[in-house]
Amino acid sequence: MTEQLQSAIAPAIKAEGLSKSFPGVCAVDALSFDVRAGEIFGLVGPDGAGKTTTLRILAGIMPPDAGKATVAGFDVARDPEGAKHALSYMPQRFGLYEDLTVDENIRFYADLFGVHKAERNARSTQLLEAAGMSEFRKRLAGKLSGGMKQKLGLVCALIHRPKVILLDEPTTGVDPVSRRDFWRILYELIAEGVAILTSTAYLDEAERCHRVALLHQGKLLFCDTPANLKAGLGKGVLSVTSQDPRTLRSLLEDADGISSLVMTGDGLHVVVDDATRRIPEFEARLKSADAHYDAIQQVAPTIEDLFVDAVGGGGPSHA
Amino acid sequence: MPEANNSVVVENLVKRFGDFVAVDRLSIEIRKGEVFGFLGPNGAGKSTTIRMLCGLLRPTSGHALVAGYDVARKPEAVRQNIGYMSQKFSLYNDLKVIENIRLFAGLYSVPAKELQGRIEWVLAMANLKGQENLITGTLPGGWKQRLALGCAVLHKPPIIFLDEPTSGVDPISRRQFWDLIHQMAEEGVTVFVTTHYMEEAEYCNRLALIFRGKMVALGTPSELKRDSMKGELLLVECEPLGGAVEALQSASEVMDAAVFGNALHLVVPDAVAAMPRIEKYLADRSIDVSHIEKIRPTLEDVFVSLTTARDAAEERKP
Numbered sequence: 001m002t003e004q005l006q007s008a009i010a011p012a013i014k015a016e017g018l019s020k021s022f023p024g025v026c027a028v029d030a031l032s033f034d035v036r037a038g039e040i041f042g043l044v045g046p047d048g049a050g051k052t053t054t055l056r057i058l059a060g061i062m063p064p065d066a067g068k069a070t071v072a073g074f075d076v077a078r079d080p081e082g083a084k085h086a087l088s089y090m091p092q093r094f095g096l097y098e099d100l101t102v103d104e105n106i107r108f109y110a111d112l113f114g115v116h117k118a119e120r121n122a123r124s125t126q127l128l129e130a131a132g133m134s135e136f137r138k139r140l141a142g143k144l145s146g147g148m149k150q151k152l153g154l155v156c157a158l159i160h161r162p163k164v165i166l167l168d169e170p171t172t173g174v175d176p177v178s179r180r181d182f183w184r185i186l187y188e189l190i191a192e193g194v195a196i197l198t199s200t201a202y203l204d205e206a207e208r209c210h211r212v213a214l215l216h217q218g219k220l221l222f223c224d225t226p227a228n229l230k231a232g233l234g235k236g237v238l239s240v241t242s243q244d245p246r247t248l249r250s251l252l253e254d255a256d257g258i259s260s261l262v263m264t265g266d267g268l269h270v271v272v273d274d275a276t277r278r279i280p281e282f283e284a285r286l287k288s289a290d291a292h293y294d295a296i297q298q299v300a301p302t303i304e305d306l307f308v309d310a311v312g313g314g315g316p317s318h319a
Numbered sequence: 320m321p322e323a324n325n326s327v328v329v330e331n332l333v334k335r336f337g338d339f340v341a342v343d344r345l346s347i348e349i350r351k352g353e354v355f356g357f358l359g360p361n362g363a364g365k366s367t368t369i370r371m372l373c374g375l376l377r378p379t380s381g382h383a384l385v386a387g388y389d390v391a392r393k394p395e396a397v398r399q400n401i402g403y404m405s406q407k408f409s410l411y412n413d414l415k416v417i418e419n420i421r422l423f424a425g426l427y428s429v430p431a432k433e434l435q436g437r438i439e440w441v442l443a444m445a446n447l448k449g450q451e452n453l454i455t456g457t458l459p460g461g462w463k464q465r466l467a468l469g470c471a472v473l474h475k476p477p478i479i480f481l482d483e484p485t486s487g488v489d490p491i492s493r494r495q496f497w498d499l500i501h502q503m504a505e506e507g508v509t510v511f512v513t514t515h516y517m518e519e520a521e522y523c524n525r526l527a528l529i530f531r532g533k534m535v536a537l538g539t540p541s542e543l544k545r546d547s548m549k550g551e552l553l554l555v556e557c558e559p560l561g562g563a564v565e566a567l568q569s570a571s572e573v574m575d576a577a578v579f580g581n582a583l584h585l586v587v588p589d590a591v592a593a594m595p596r597i598e599k600y601l602a603d604r605s606i607d608v609s610h611i612e613k614i615r616p617t618l619e620d621v622f623v624s625l626t627t628a629r630d631a632a633e634e635r636k637p
Binding site: 045046173174175176184203209216226243246264266294307 | 354356359360361362459460486487488489490491492494497498501505515516517518520521522523524525526539540541542561577578579580581582614615617619622623626627
């Protein structure tokens with residue numbers, strides 16, 4: 001009873017000072033955050049940031065060296081079995097049976113989780129429809145595209161209606177169209193009150209989460225909503241479009257007020273202290289050099305801008 | 320060598336597997352020193368195209384010249400003139416840095432008298448001088464990336480093919496990597512990039528979007544963002560979000576509505592004109608709009624818009 005009561009009030013996931021080291025590397029370093037029911041929370045960061053280790057600790061698969069984690073009110077170190085009943089963990093390579101059909105895979109996972117037939121049928125119909133996979137029920141899992149396999153993995157992981165869902169880079173290698181489908185399913189799920197913790201190395205995918213923890217080398221850089229994070233950059237971002245970005249870079253890279261300058265395929269992406277002040281200065285500089293460019297516009301900062309700003313090493317970049 | 324200014328010339332390239340047309344009359348010209356991005360969903364025909372361009376798969380019909388060589392007639396000459404690097408499998412993790420370089424030099428038949436010079440060049444380019452004896456598997460992601468690139472260009476190919484070269488790498492290393500790529504392009508190397516990763520696509524001079532074997536868009540990243548999107552984008556912050564998506568399904572001018580965290584992205588024909596109407600439409604349904612603005616589409620928006628528009632068009636066909 002007390003455990004049930006706890007899970008009703010406590011955040012769905014609570015991580016307090018989690019640390020985990022492997023020989024020669026501190027994978028997760030004093031990490032704290034919490035995830036509420038009905039929320040999609042993103043662990044966002046490049047490879048090696050500590051995303052998978054964090055998810056494994058929360059899934060009760062790997063004990064932390066220090067710190068405490070609760071999932072649905074269960075302490076994952078002391079009561080991993082309790083936690084495992086309440087959560088579903090989808091690792092990067094989810095174990096689908098390639099020589100079984102879509103339906104057979106779902107049935108296998110339903111049996112594993114002790115889901116009854118009537119419930120299984122209702123739930124799988126709903127999930128397959130949401131995934132846009134209803135017409136593929138008889139197809140072998142091995143014959144599905146990469147995006148479809150990921151969606152089938154998600155369907156299997158959700159068959160027992162877990163309260164907490166842990167997803168490790170579910171959209172890596174998935175094309176943008178399938179990625180959108182995948183997110184649509186996640187948004188439908190939170191209406192049921194589940195808590196979703198998902199990781200991604202695509203920094204732009206952070207924008208789809210309600211809140212994100214930006215990780216770098218095991219440490220938490222920021223934790224907030226994407227909108228607040230971007231507003232907090234406190235710098236202006238300019239996009240300069242030109243067919244000749246190389247010339248523009250050489251003309252602008254030593255200008256005042258630049259904290260980061262990147263050459264893209266058809267322009268420059270520049271982070272400056274004060275956009276309104278710097279735009280006319282840059283325009284004057286380019287005009288006096290008679291350089292051709294299409295436009296200098298202020299654009300919204302990206303999560304990448306924020307990451308680079310926090311980690312440092314911005315500066316006009318040279319290899 | 321014909322077409323000295325173009326390093327890749329593709330004309331009406333077709334590849335059929337039985338009844339399935341994987342690549343359907345594809346034509347592209349890529350200039351020397353250009354960084355060219357090739358985008359498309361899984362199964363769109365990207366890999367089939369690359370395999371043909373690398374001389375690994377014979378086209379059913381059409382022509383492709385790579386570095387001046389016909390891929391069907393001179394596949395070996397093509398293979399000697401290209402470099403290939405993929406994020407996933409390029410290097411042997413349990414070999415030392417220098418051993419990987421020597422191995423690739425052997426594979427690409429770098430002449431013995433040039434070997435030392437090329438090794439020095441790769442170490443300098445990849446900024447790995449003094450790290451020759453480290454085990455490759457222990458290198459940070461960004462270093463490995465640069466080493467893989469160095470190994471792919473040991474034989475000085477005029478064209479390199481990169482497959483998602485920087486996925487999962489931290490943004491700072493990614494920026495350094497693309498600086499290197501742009502430097503090589505400046506020196507005349509042609510770079511052909513395939514990716515799903517819109518952050519990588521932004522680094523290309525031009526992009527081609529391929530869908531169901533056909534090219535559906537071609538242009539610079541800003542041209543695609545400006546001209547190829549079917550409609551314009553609105554960002555709407557409102558409460559409740561779920562109710563808003565449902566209500567907007569029946570709003571005639573909304574072409575697409577997708578949840579983005581705490582906001583919605585709507586595709587409409589004319590963003591500025593639609594703004595007051597959308598606000599009223601939602602207010603009439605007791606949905607409170609706290610913020611609405613026109614936003615610039617990302618390459619991903621363009622990609623999704625073009626491919627789903629095609630999908631809808633195909634479905635309407637008898």
